[in-house]
Amino acid sequence: MLNAKIPEGPLKDKWTHYKEHSRLVNPANRRKLEVIVVGTGLAGASCAASLAEQGYRVKSFCFQDSARRAHSVAAQGGVNAAKNYKNDGDNVFRMFYDTIKGGDFRSREANVYRLAECSLNLIDQAVAQGVPFAREYGGYLNNRSFGGVQVSRTFYARGQTGQQLLLGAYQALMRQTAAGQVQTFTRHEMLDLVLIDGKAAGIITRDLVTGQIERHAANAVVLATGGYGKIYYLSTLAMGCNGSAIWRAHKKGAFMAGTSWIQIHPTSLPQSGSHQSKLTLMSESLRNDGRIWVPAKQGDARAAGEIPEDERDYYLERRYPAFGNLSPRDIASRAAKERIDAGHGVGAMKNAVYLDFSKAIKEQGEGKIREKYGNLFRMYQKITGIDAYHQPMMISPAAHFTMGGLWVDYELMTTIPGLFALGEANFADHGANRLGANSLLQACVDGYFIAPYTIPNFLAGEINTPRPAVDHPAFAEAEAAVRKQLDLFLNIKGKLSADHFHKTLGALLYDKCGLARNADGLREAIAGIGELRNSFYRDLNVTGDGLLNSELEKAGRVADYLELGELMCRDALSREESCGAHFREEHQTKDGEAVRNDEDFCFVSAWEWMGAGKEQVLHREPLEFENVKLTVRSYK
Amino acid sequence: MKIHLKIWRQENAGADGRLMDYELGEVDENMSFLEMLDSLNEQLIARSERVIEFDHDCREGICGQCGVMINGRAHGPLDHTTTCQLHMRTFRDGDTILIEPFRAAAFPVLRDLKIDRSAFDRIIQAGGFISANTGQAPEANSIPIGHEMAESAFDSAACIGCGACAASCKNASAVLFTSAKISHLAQLPQGKVERELRVRKMVAQMDAEAFGGCSDTRACEVECPQQISVANIARMNREYLTASWFSV
Numbered sequence: 062m063l064n065a066k067i068p069e070g071p072l073k074d075k076w077t078h079y080k081e082h083s084r085l086v087n088p089a090n091r092r093k094l095e096v097i098v099v100g101t102g103l104a105g106a107s108c109a110a111s112l113a114e115q116g117y118r119v120k121s122f123c124f125q126d127s128a129r130r131a132h133s134v135a136a137q138g139g140v141n142a143a144k145n146y147k148n149d150g151d152n153v154f155r156m157f158y159d160t161i162k163g164g165d166f167r168s169r170e171a172n173v174y175r176l177a178e179c180s181l182n183l184i185d186q187a188v189a190q191g192v193p194f195a196r197e198y199g200g201y202l203n204n205r206s207f208g209g210v211q212v213s214r215t216f217y218a219r220g221q222t223g224q225q226l227l228l229g230a231y232q233a234l235m236r237q238t239a240a241g242q243v244q245t246f247t248r249h250e251m252l253d254l255v256l257i258d259g260k261a262a263g264i265i266t267r268d269l270v271t272g273q274i275e276r277h278a279a280n281a282v283v284l285a286t287g288g289y290g291k292i293y294y295l296s297t298l299a300m301g302c303n304g305s306a307i308w309r310a311h312k313k314g315a316f317m318a319g320t321s322w323i324q325i326h327p328t329s330l331p332q333s334g335s336h337q338s339k340l341t342l343m344s345e346s347l348r349n350d351g352r353i354w355v356p357a358k359q360g361d362a363r364a365a366g367e368i369p370e371d372e373r374d375y376y377l378e379r380r381y382p383a384f385g386n387l388s389p390r391d392i393a394s395r396a397a398k399e400r401i402d403a404g405h406g407v408g409a410m411k412n413a414v415y416l417d418f419s420k421a422i423k424e425q426g427e428g429k430i431r432e433k434y435g436n437l438f439r440m441y442q443k444i445t446g447i448d449a450y451h452q453p454m455m456i457s458p459a460a461h462f463t464m465g466g467l468w469v470d471y472e473l474m475t476t477i478p479g480l481f482a483l484g485e486a487n488f489a490d491h492g493a494n495r496l497g498a499n500s501l502l503q504a505c506v507d508g509y510f511i512a513p514y515t516i517p518n519f520l521a522g523e524i525n526t527p528r529p530a531v532d533h534p535a536f537a538e539a540e541a542a543v544r545k546q547l548d549l550f551l552n553i554k555g556k557l558s559a560d561h562f563h564k565t566l567g568a569l570l571y572d573k574c575g576l577a578r579n580a581d582g583l584r585e586a587i588a589g590i591g592e593l594r595n596s597f598y599r600d601l602n603v604t605g606d607g608l609l610n611s612e613l614e615k616a617g618r619v620a621d622y623l624e625l626g627e628l629m630c631r632d633a634l635s636r637e638e639s640c641g642a643h644f645r646e647e648h649q650t651k652d653g654e655a656v657r658n659d660e661d662f663c664f665v666s667a668w669e670w671m672g673a674g675k676e677q678v679l680h681r682e683p684l685e686f687e688n689v690k691l692t693v694r695s696y697k
Numbered sequence: 698m699k700i701h702l703k704i705w706r707q708e709n710a711g712a713d714g715r716l717m718d719y720e721l722g723e724v725d726e727n728m729s730f731l732e733m734l735d736s737l738n739e740q741l742i743a744r745s746e747r748v749i750e751f752d753h754d755c756r757e758g759i760c761g762q763c764g765v766m767i768n769g770r771a772h773g774p775l776d777h778t779t780t781c782q783l784h785m786r787t788f789r790d791g792d793t794i795l796i797e798p799f800r801a802a803a804f805p806v807l808r809d810l811k812i813d814r815s816a817f818d819r820i821i822q823a824g825g826f827i828s829a830n831t832g833q834a835p836e837a838n839s840i841p842i843g844h845e846m847a848e849s850a851f852d853s854a855a856c857i858g859c860g861a862c863a864a865s866c867k868n869a870s871a872v873l874f875t876s877a878k879i880s881h882l883a884q885l886p887q888g889k890v891e892r893e894l895r896v897r898k899m900v901a902q903m904d905a906e907a908f909g910g911c912s913d914t915r916a917c918e919v920e921c922p923q924q925i926s927v928a929n930i931a932r933m934n935r936e937y938l939t940a941s942w943f944s945v
C-alpha cells in the first residue's frame with residue numbers, strides 16, 4: 062500500500078507542522094554525510110546548493126558541459142507566486158485552488174497547497190540572488206496574468222525567466238563548488254542506480270569525454286533530471302533531455318506515476334520536413350492578441366490572404382466563446398488536432414493552424430504589436446523566414462511537459478528509501494495538466510525549500526549507518542551491467558541510427574498516445590513498440606568507439622524510451638476516463654468535451670517494474686479532497 | 698541544394714586535427730545548420746563511419762552549448778545569432794562551408810568540434826554570485842530597484858556563456874563574458890556589498906586561465922548572440938580600478 066506520508070492537521074498547517082517536527086542533523090555530522098544530486102536544472106542546482114550551504118557534502122552531475130545549460134534555461138514565460146502585489150485578491154488558497162483545478166483534480170491537496178505557500182519565498186530568494194525580474198517605474202516588482210487565471214501572479218524577466226532563475230541557482234552552486242562543499246561533474250551521465258539493502262546507495266556514471274565508467278556512493282541520491290517529453294522526438298525540449306535516469310531507477314524499484322500525462326503545447330512552430338529535430342515554442346502570450354483559425358473548406362490551397370473572412374473558421378472562438386483564443390493548453394491543442402485531422406490543416410505539411418494578428422494590428426497599430434511581441438516576431442522570422450506582421454503565423458501543437466514521473470511521497474522520496482525525485486522528474490504537483498508558470502516554481506520550491514528539510518529528516522536516521530562503499534558487490538554488479546549494455550550497443554552493427562528509432566517511436570506515440578487516445582490505438586502502439594524494440598536490438602548501428610561518442614549516448618536514451626513508451630501506453634489504456642492531458646476518445650460528450658470519472662479513477666496510478674518481459678503492476682494511491690469540491694472544468 | 702563541407706576532425710585533445718571534405722546533396726533550405734549536420738551524420742552512420750561530434754542542446758539559442766566557427770566567423774555569417782538558430786537558407790546552392798571548433802587556448806578541443814569551456818565556470822566560481830544562502834532573503838519588495846536599472850542589469854545578465862566572444866577575439870580574451878557578470882551584479886543594490894572582492898577575484902581567475910587581454914577591437918560584440926555590449930567592459934574596468942584603490 063502506498064503511503065504518501067501526508068502530515069496530520071488542517072491543510073494550511075501541514076507544512077509548518079512537518080517542519081516543526083522533522084528531525085535535524087547536527088552540524089558536525091552533516092560533514093560526514095554525502096548526497097548525490099543528479100541534474101543541475103532549477104530543481105537540482107537549488108537543492109545541491111541549499112544542502113551544501115547547510116554543511117552536507119554534495120556531488121552534482123549533469124550531462125551538459127556546464128550546469129548553467131540545463132533545460133530550465135529555455136523557459137520563457139514566467140514563474141507564479143501568490144504575492145498579491147497587485148492587490149487583486151490573490152492568496153495562497155486561491156493559487157492552490159487554481160492549480161488543483163487546472164490539474165483536473167488529479168493531484169494531492171497537501172502537495173499543491175505547499176507549492177503555493179512556498180511560492181512567496183521563492184521570489185524573495187531569487188531577488189536576493191540578483192535575478193533581474195521586471196520592475197515597475199516605482200521600483201517594485203511587476204507581474205502579469207498567465208494561462209487562464211483571474212489574478213496577476215506571474216513574475217518574469219523579459220522572455221528569459223527560466224534562464225535568469227537558473228543563473229541564480231547555478232551561481233549559488235558555483236559558490237558552493239568554490240567553497241569545496243560541492244563537487245561538480247559535468248558531461249557525466251547517470252547510467253544506473255545502486256541499491257544496498259534496498260536503500261539508494263549511489264550511482265554509476267559515464268564520463269562523456271573519456272568514456273570512463275565511474276562509481277559514486279552517497280547516503281542519499283536525488284534525481285532532478287527533468288522531463289521526458291523528448292520521447293516524442295519532436296518536442297520543445299532540448300536534444301539531450303531524457304528519461305534514462307528515472308527509468309533506470311524505476312527498473313531498480315521506484316514506481317512511476319501519471320506516466321502518460323504529457324502536456325502538448327498549442328503554440329509551437331510546426332514541423333517543416335523530415336529533417337526537423339526540434340519544435341520551437343512560441344510564447345503563449347501571443348494568444349492574447351492573435352486569433353486562431355483554419356480555412357472552413359477542407360484542403361483549401363489558397364494563401365491565407367486570399368481566404369475571405371466568411372470562409373475562415375475561428376474554431377476556438379466558435380467552440381469556447383467564453384475563453385476563445387485563450388482556452389487552456391490541453392483544450393487549444395486538442396481543438397487544433399481535431400481540425401488538422403479533419404483536413405483543414407495549413408502549411409506545406411498541412412499540420413498547422415493560423416495565428417493571425419491582422420485584427421490586432423488594425424485595432425492597435427503595428428507599433429503596439431511590435432512593442433509587445435517584437436522579439437517573438439523576430440524569432441519567428443529567423444526560423445521560418447516569414448514576416449508575421451504581414452502574414453499570419455503558422456503554429457501547431459508540440460510535446461512540452463511531463464506531469465508524470467517518479468512517484469514521490471510528501472517528502473519527495475520515491476518508493477526506494479533514500480532516493481528522492483525533484484522538479485519535472487517527479488509526478489507530484491500538476492495532476493493531469495500543468496498550469497503555465499507553475500513548473501519553474503515547482504522545480505525551485507522542491508530544491509530550495511522542500512528537499513532541504515525532507516532529506517535531512519531522512520539522513521538523521523543514517524548517521525550511524527556506515528556510508529556505502531564503492532567496492533560493495535552491488536556497485537560491481539551495476540557497473541558490469543552498464544558495461545555490458547554499452548558493449549552490446551557498439552557491437553550490434555546493424556544499419557539504422559538511434560535517431561531513426563527515436564523518430565519512429567515518437568511518431569507512433571504522438572499518433573496513438575498523444576493528444577487523443579483510444580483503446581485500439583493504444584493496443585496497436587504497444588504491439589508496434591514491441592516490434593520496434595526488437596528491431597532496435599537487431600538493426601541499430603552505433604559507429605565510433607567507447608570514448609566521446611554522442612551516438613552511444615543516444616542509443617542508451619532510445620533504449621529506455623522504447624520501454625518507457627510502452628508503459629505510457631499501458632498507463633493510458635488503464636485509465637478509462639478523460640482528464641487533463643489524457644483524452645480518451647471513448648470518454649467524451651457529444652460535442653467532444655472530456656468526461657472525467659471521479660467515481661472510479663480518482664487516484665494516482667503508480668506502476669511497479671516486475672522485471673524484463675513482464676508487465677508492470679498497477680498500484681493506486683487514492684486522492685482525497687477535503688478542501689475543494691470536484692467540478693467539471695468548463696471553458697465554454 | 699548541394700553543399701560542400703570542410704569540417705575539422707580531431708580524435709582528442711592531444712591529437713592533431715585536419716579538415717575533411719564532405720558533400721551533401723538535397724539540403725532543404727528550411728533546415729537549421731545543425732540539422733544539416735544531423736543529416737550528414739546519418740550518412741556517415743549508413744557508411745558505418747564515426748559521426749562528427751558537435752555541441753548543442755536546446756537548439757533555440759538560449760543554452761549556449763552550441764557554437765562553431767563557420768567560414769571563419771563564430772556562429773556563422775549572421776550577426777547576433779547562435780549556430781543552432783542559423784538556417785540553410787542563409788547559404789546558396791553549391792556553397793563550400795568551412796566548419797571548425799571555436800579556437801582559444803582556454804577552450805581545448807575534446808573531439809572534432811566539441812570544446813572544453815569549463816574555464817567559464819571557474820570564472821563564475823571565483824566570484825560571479827551574490828552570497829545569499831537559501832532562507833536569508835528579505836521580502837522581495839523591500840529592495841526597490843528602478844525600472845531602468847533592472848533593465849540594464851538584465852542586458853548584462855542575458856549572456857548565454859557560449860564563448861563566441863573569446864572565439865572571435867584575436868587575443869582570445871574573455872573580458873566580455875567576465876564583465877557581463879560583473880556588471881550584472883554590480884548594478885543591483887543586492888550585488889554592491891561584494892563588488893570589490895568580486896571584480897578582483899573574477900579578473901584574477903580570468904587571467905589565470907589561458908585567455909588573452911582586450912585590445913578593444915569590439916569583434917566580440919558583433920558576434921554575441923545576446924548583443925552584450927562592450928560598455929560592460931568599461932564598467933568592469935571602472936569597478937576594477939575602484940577595487941584596487943580599496944585594496945591598497
Ligand SMILES: Cc1cc2nc3c(=O)[nH]c(=O)nc-3n(C[C@H](O)[C@H](O)[C@H](O)COP(=O)(O)OP(=O)(O)OC[C@H]3O[C@@H](n4cnc5c(N)ncnc54)[C@H](O)[C@@H]3O)c2cc1C
Nearest residue numbers: 100101102103104124133138139251287484485498500501
Ligand atoms: C521551451 C520551454 C519553455 C518553458 N516555459 C516555462 C515557463 O514559462 N514557466 C514555467 O513555469 N515552466 C516552463 N517550462 C517548464 C520548465 O522549464 C521545466 O519544467 C523546469 O525548468 C524543469 O526543471 P528541472 O530542474 O526539473 O529539470 P531540467 O532543467 O530539465 O534539468 C535537468 C537536469 O538533469 C540533468 N540530467 C538529465 N538526465 C541526466 C542523466 N541521465 N545523467 C546526468 N544528468 C542528467 C541535465 O543535465 C540537467 O542538468 C518550459 C519548458 C520548456 C521546454
Ligand code: FES
Nearest residue numbers: 754756761763781
Ligand atoms: S543549442 Fe542551445 S544555444 Fe544553440
